[in-house]
Amino acid sequence: MSDLRPISFARGAPSLDIVDVEGLKEAAHAAFTNDPAGLTGYGTAIGYPPLRAWIAERHGVAPENVIVTNGSMQADAFLFDVLVSEGDTVIVELPTYDRTLLSLRGRGAQVRMVELEPDGIDVEALARLLDAGVRPTLAHIIPNFQNPAGYTLSQPKRERLLELARSHGFVVFEDDPYVELRFSGERLPTMLSLDPENVVYASSFSKTVAPGIRVGYLVGPRPIIAQIEKLATGTYISPNMVAQGIVNQFARSGAIERSVQTVKTALAQRATALAAALERELPDARFVKPQGGYFMWVKLPEGTDVAALFTAAAARNVQFVKGTDFVLEGHESTLRLAYAGVTVAEIEEGIARLADAYREVTASRG
Amino acid sequence: MSDLRPISFARGAPSLDIVDVEGLKEAAHAAFTNDPAGLTGYGTAIGYPPLRAWIAERHGVAPENVIVTNGSMQADAFLFDVLVSEGDTVIVELPTYDRTLLSLRGRGAQVRMVELEPDGIDVEALARLLDAGVRPTLAHIIPNFQNPAGYTLSQPKRERLLELARSHGFVVFEDDPYVELRFSGERLPTMLSLDPENVVYASSFSKTVAPGIRVGYLVGPRPIIAQIEKLATGTYISPNMVAQGIVNQFARSGAIERSVQTVKTALAQRATALAAALERELPDARFVKPQGGYFMWVKLPEGTDVAALFTAAAARNVQFVKGTDFVLEGHESTLRLAYAGVTVAEIEEGIARLADAYREVTASRG
Numbered sequence: 001m002s003d004l005r006p007i008s009f010a011r012g013a014p015s016l017d018i019v020d021v022e023g024l025k026e027a028a029h030a031a032f033t034n035d036p037a038g039l040t041g042y043g044t045a046i047g048y049p050p051l052r053a054w055i056a057e058r059h060g061v062a063p064e065n066v067i068v069t070n071g072s073m074q075a076d077a078f079l080f081d082v083l084v085s086e087g088d089t090v091i092v093e094l095p096t097y098d099r100t101l102l103s104l105r106g107r108g109a110q111v112r113m114v115e116l117e118p119d120g121i122d123v124e125a126l127a128r129l130l131d132a133g134v135r136p137t138l139a140h141i142i143p144n145f146q147n148p149a150g151y152t153l154s155q156p157k158r159e160r161l162l163e164l165a166r167s168h169g170f171v172v173f174e175d176d177p178y179v180e181l182r183f184s185g186e187r188l189p190t191m192l193s194l195d196p197e198n199v200v201y202a203s204s205f206s207k208t209v210a211p212g213i214r215v216g217y218l219v220g221p222r223p224i225i226a227q228i229e230k231l232a233t234g235t236y237i238s239p240n241m242v243a244q245g246i247v248n249q250f251a252r253s254g255a256i257e258r259s260v261q262t263v264k265t266a267l268a269q270r271a272t273a274l275a276a277a278l279e280r281e282l283p284d285a286r287f288v289k290p291q292g293g294y295f296m297w298v299k300l301p302e303g304t305d306v307a308a309l310f311t312a313a314a315a316r317n318v319q320f321v322k323g324t325d326f327v328l329e330g331h332e333s334t335l336r337l338a339y340a341g342v343t344v345a346e347i348e349e350g351i352a353r354l355a356d357a358y359r360e361v362t363a364s365r366g
Numbered sequence: 367m368s369d370l371r372p373i374s375f376a377r378g379a380p381s382l383d384i385v386d387v388e389g390l391k392e393a394a395h396a397a398f399t400n401d402p403a404g405l406t407g408y409g410t411a412i413g414y415p416p417l418r419a420w421i422a423e424r425h426g427v428a429p430e431n432v433i434v435t436n437g438s439m440q441a442d443a444f445l446f447d448v449l450v451s452e453g454d455t456v457i458v459e460l461p462t463y464d465r466t467l468l469s470l471r472g473r474g475a476q477v478r479m480v481e482l483e484p485d486g487i488d489v490e491a492l493a494r495l496l497d498a499g500v501r502p503t504l505a506h507i508i509p510n511f512q513n514p515a516g517y518t519l520s521q522p523k524r525e526r527l528l529e530l531a532r533s534h535g536f537v538v539f540e541d542d543p544y545v546e547l548r549f550s551g552e553r554l555p556t557m558l559s560l561d562p563e564n565v566v567y568a569s570s571f572s573k574t575v576a577p578g579i580r581v582g583y584l585v586g587p588r589p590i591i592a593q594i595e596k597l598a599t600g601t602y603i604s605p606n607m608v609a610q611g612i613v614n615q616f617a618r619s620g621a622i623e624r625s626v627q628t629v630k631t632a633l634a635q636r637a638t639a640l641a642a643a644l645e646r647e648l649p650d651a652r653f654v655k656p657q658g659g660y661f662m663w664v665k666l667p668e669g670t671d672v673a674a675l676f677t678a679a680a681a682r683n684v685q686f687v688k689g690t691d692f693v694l695e696g697h698e699s700t701l702r703l704a705y706a707g708v709t710v711a712e713i714e715e716g717i718a719r720l721a722d723a724y725r726e727v728t729a730s731r732g
Contacts, residue, residue, distance in 0.1 A: 013408055021402040024608075028394035036387040040576035042379055070436050070580075074602040103600060210406035212607030214436075234469060236440040240606045241578030242390075 002317045007350035009337040010319040012147060012294045017343075018266045019210045020250075020259045027249040031242075039245040045232035047217070048244035054251050059192060059201070059219050067225050067232065070239045072177055072204035072216025077103060078228045078235075079200060079218060083138055083171060084109050091129075091139035091170075093121050095297070095326030095334075097147045100140055100175070112136065113328060116146065118288045120153030123160040136170045143191065145178040145293020148326045148336035152291055155188050162195045174201045177216075180208050180260050182292035183268035192219055200224060205247050207294075208260050214240065215247045264292070270339040270347060271296065277351035282358055294340040297323070304333040305361060312357035318350050369683075373716035375703040376685040378513060378660045383709075384632045385576045386616075386625045393615040397608075405611040411598035413583070414610035420617050425558060425567070425585050433591050433598065436605045438543055438570035438582025439465060444594045444601075445566060445584060449504055449537060450475050457495075457505035457536075459487050461663070461692030461700075463513045466506055466541070478502065479694060482512065484654045486519030489526040502536045509557065511544040511659020514692045514702035518657055521554050528561045540567045543582075546574050546626050548658035549634035558585055566590060571613050573660070574626050580606065581613045630658070636705040636713060637662065643717035648724055660706035663689070670699040671727060678723035684716050 032039055038048065046052055047068025056063040069075040084090060086108035092100065094113035104111050112134060115122040121141060130136075141161065143153040153161075165172045174191045192201040200220035205213055218228065232239070250256050274296055275289045286299040300306065306322050313320065323334025339347060398405055404414065412418055413434025422429040435441040450456060452474035458466065460479035470477050478500060481488040487507060496502075507527065509519040519527075531538045540557045558567040566586035571579055584594065598605070616622050637656055644651045644664070652665040666672065672688050679686065689700025705713060 011408075016403050016406065019402070019406045021398055021406060024406070025395055025398045028398070028612075029391055032387055032391045032394070036385070037382050038578075040382065040385045040387060040390070040578045042377075042572075042577040070606060071602050071604075077601050099600070099603070106600065206408075210608075211408040212404075212406040212604075212611075214602070214604065214606045214608070234465070234472065235443050236437050236580070237465070238437075238578075238580065240436060240580045240609050242576075242580070242609050242612065243606050245578075246394075246608065 002315055004317040004353070006317045006319070007342060007346045007353070008319040009339065009342060009350060010321050011341055012338045013211050013341050014207070014263060015341045015343065018263050020255060020262065023250060023255040023259065024210065024246065027246045027253065027255060030253070031245040031249040034249070035245060039242050041241065043238040043241040045229050045236075045238055047239055048241050048248055051215075051244045051248035051251070054248060055217055055219070059190075061196065061219055064222050065225055066217060066219050067228050068215065068217045068239060068244055069232065070216070070236070071206065071214040072175075072202045073099060075202050075216045075218045076100065076175070078231050079173065079202070079224075080104065080107055081231055082224060082227045088138070089134055089136040091126060091136045093141065093146065095148050095323060095331065096140065097142065097175075098325045101326070101328070104140075111328065116149055116151055118151050120151060120157045121161070123157050123164065126161070127164055130164060130168045135168070138171050138173050139165065140173045140175060141191075142175045143188075144176055145181060145290050145295065147178070147293070148295050148321065148323070149297040150290030150293055150295045151288060151297070152188070158188065158191050158194060162191055162198060165198045166195070172199045174199050176201060177204045177207055178293035179203065181264055181267055181294070183264045183271070185291040197221060207263070208256055209247055209250055213243050213247060215243055267292070267294070267340060269344055270342065273344040273347045274337060274339045274351065277348050281351050281355035284358070294338050296337045296339065298335050298337055300333045300335070300358070302333055306333055306335050308361045309335070309357055312360050313354055316353040316357055318353045318357065320354070370719070372683045372685070373708060373712045373719070374685040375705065375708065375716060376687050377707055378704045379577050379707050380573070380629060381707045381709065384629050386621060386628065389616060389621040389625060390576065390612065393612045393619065393621060396619070397611040397615040400615070401611060405608050407607065409604040409607040411595050411602075411604055413605055414607050414614055417581075417610045417614035417617070420614060421583055421585070425556075427562065427585055430588050431591055432583060432585050433594055434581065434583045434605060434610055435598065436582070436602070437572065437580040438541075438568045441568050441582045441584045442466065442541070443469060444597050445539065445568070445590075446470065446473055447597055448590060448593045454504070455500055455502040457492060457502045459507065459512065461514050461689060461697065462506065463508065464691045467692070467694070470506075477694065482515055482517055484517050486517060486523045487527070489523050489530065492527070493530055496530060496534045501534070504537050504539050505531065506539045506541060507557075508541045509554075510542055511547060511656050511661065513544070513659075514661050514687065514689070515663040516656030516659055516661045517654060517663070518554070524554065524557050524560065528557055528564060531564045532561070538565045540565050542567060543570045543573055544659035545569065547630055547633055547660070549630045549637070551657040563587060573629070574622055575613055575616055579609050579613060581609055633658070633660070633706060635710055636708065639710040639713045640703060640705045640717065643714050647717050647721035650724070660704050662703045662705065664701050664703055666699045666701070666724070668699055672699055672701050674727045675701070675723055678726050679720050682719040682723055684719045684723065686720070
């Protein structure tokens with residue numbers, strides 16, 4: 001192994017310099033002072049009530065439509081427990097978040113992947129599947145700055161997707177952890193706001209507060225939320241009241257707006273630096289520069305062995321995730337670069353090393 | 367309904383006056399200061415490593431034998447997911463914790479209840495079941511100050527139970543959240559320490575720090591812990607790092623020892639007051655005064671309709687949990703009184719009202 005400093009484009013997590021640790025300290029102190037009983041008591045499975053109310057207000061729904069969980073992946077797991085039975089068909093994007101794929105396949109779901117385009121899932125390909133008789137219970141969609149692709153679902157496609165959901169009777173699972181991290185372009189309405197009856201919406205404070213706080217939530221129709229509440233009670237009695245109390249304080253004090261601003265500014269710089277470095281160092285790379293979020297999807301020329309590139313990059317202490325992790329088959333010439341956890345200097349150095357690895361891999365092929 | 371002040375003997379949770387809120391504030395500040403990256407980052411499914419190490423040291427095991435979770439009920443759920451399949455036989459105490467019963471039955475386990483005596487589960491009755499061909503995968507035991515009975519498993523019975531586990535090839539699930547709350551008598555060795563190969567041990571910081579902190583853990587053989595780690599990764603990536611960082615600080619600073627002392631002192635007073643009030647106000651009640659923990663099990667004369675007593679008590683704004691909640695059938699004349707959340711004055715007032723309700727119920731019967 002190289003003794004170069006490790007540079008990781010692998011993990012979708014912010015670097016510590018863009019986490020408001022002082023703000024968290026203050027929020028913890030204030031939260032314990034303002035509501036000691038609420039933070040230290042068991043609470044109930046719906047989550048810390050003031051935070052639930054804050055989330056409900058942000059989404060223009062009643063608190064009864066919201067459940068706050070230990071991170072949004074736990075929320076996904078509950079939702080799948082309620083809506084997805086063995087053998088059910090679930091639509092996902094191609095590529096999509098690897099943990100969602102694993103979780104669905106672990107439940108015995110029939111996963112049908114539908115091509116993701118730079119403006120979101122190919123809704124006409126989905127329509128053809130539906131016309132051909134595919135009957136999904138759920139479509140899992142990451143509408144903004146998708147993981148792994150960084151792509152965003154356009155407004156017309158949002159509307160078309162909801163139309164398909166209504167006419168074919170499936171639920172749209174709008175998985176939206178990155179929505180607050182838009183650094184260019186116009187914010188689009190959530191599908192939840194367009195059609196609250198057919199959408200279950202998930203998000204989290206991992207990207208706006210900190211991942212270690214592990215607070216996520218679901219918004220959806222009351223019968224679904226009520227079923228999940230029952231499941232959550234049986235699983236853990238109640239989620240973390242201390243963490244949710246801290247998030248509530250952080251949100252209501254306005255610290256969250258400052259935190260989001262800090263994160264967005266850094267992400268914009270990092271995305272720009274990454275795009276520039278790729279254009280300069282690795283002109284074979286094809287990508288769409290994201291308008292927000294953590295990730296950039298990179299396509300290398302057909303036939304490039306990204307598994308070999310992974311090894312060659314690792315020898316230079318550079319990490320990324322292979323595209324094959326986000327699909328069921330194929331995509332051997334793609335990779336995901338996460339730029340949230342690396343500084344601009346690290347990006348420049350890291351992409352130079354990646355390009356060096358790429359030259360080695362393509363030279364040995366040629 | 368009465369306009370008397372509500373008094374609840376129902377919930378197994380401490381009153382706020384015995385929770386060290388100032389200590390938690392200080393621990394939160396120190397934890398964020400000492401390890402901002404550890405608290406705010408994702409971490410991994412095994413939990414916050416310094417806390418895992420602290421727990422391992424307390425139990426004299428390696429960190430690899432420990433996983434720290436979002437509360438111990440989540441730990442139980444993971445353990446059952448790994449060890450209990452549909453149709454498996456699981457031994458539980460009669461009576462036992464209602465949520466454990468629900469969780470096991472929800473998994474389709476064959477629950478076999480074995481009588482709990484004041485010195486713990488009737489191990490000879492269990493031996494007879496085993497001799498008769500019952501083949502459990504697991505025996506769930508709450509060894510100290512059992513919920514709901516308040517009873518403690520004696521040392522000879524601990525040894526006999528382990529002998530049965532070894533000879534019949536089942537795992538003892540030692541569910542021990544109350545162990546630190548002994549206020550009289552001698553501490554007994556954990557079954558984990560007597561036979562680490564055949565025991566999975568669970569405990570939590572709900573009773574020594576605060577319930578809302580939602581931090582529990584399992585100690586067990588490495589293959590089981592490794593399987594649970596995988597399951598936990600797939601469920602929530604990682605448990606709450608902020609909460610675990612706060613607990614770690616609270617534990618290592620010594621605040622936890624002071625907190626336990628405060629809680630034990632209060633519980634001893636409350637248990638004494640409860641026993642005295644019952645003897646004075648409700649001489650028909652039979653109970654064993656606990657040596658620690660939160661709960662006292664009360665038997666009323668055979669034929670007493672505790673469901674009616676529940677209603678009559680509720681009309682006087684007094685809550686308790688009926689014994690029938692902790693069993694599969696029978697026990698209609700028993701109830702659980704939790705004394706952790708009530709002051710001595712509330713206990714005296716509450717038992718006076720309960721006795722009044724009892725007189726009403728028995729008078730209408732007679």
